[in-house]
Amino acid sequence: MVTSVFLYACESWTLTAELQRRVQALELRCYRKMLNISFKDHVTNNEVKTRVRRAIGPVEDLLSIVKRRKMTWYGHVTRSSRLAKTILQSTVPGGRRRGRQKKRWEDNINEWTGLSFANSQRASEGRSRWRRIVRRSSRVPQQPP
Structure with missing residues (x-):
């Protein structure tokens, strides 16, 4: 259920580096919650993904x-x-602002x-x-x- 709620209207997102980082962080946070792994346990992200694969099989990011x-x-x-x-x-007529473009x-x-x-x-x-x-x-x- 979390996946379907999360992916609602994702087609309209502009994926910046920050947003990609946040999506991956959410995914790992959910995996840790499902496996009951605390951050205090010092389990690496790769180990968490390995445990998820062992528990439920291959999962698409x-x-x-x-x-x-x-x-x-x-x-x-x-x-x-x-x-x-x-x-x-x-396109919208006119130019874009100065500086780094969004x-x-x-x-x-x-x-x-x-x-x-x-x-x-x-x-x-x-x-x-x-x-x-x-x-x-x-x-x-x-x-x-």
């Missing part, structure tokens, strides 16, 4: 689920011809696929090709022990 759902939604909207597509692909929703798609926004739009027109791209791009690289 929350971050991978969020990325996959966001990219799947992007492909769905890009193939449609509705208001959501117009909103997603339109990460945009589409920047996540470009970063994960390695394609420009125009190329990702063309790629998402073919459903089977887009599914392969989503499968490849939504994996979260494991941190070295």
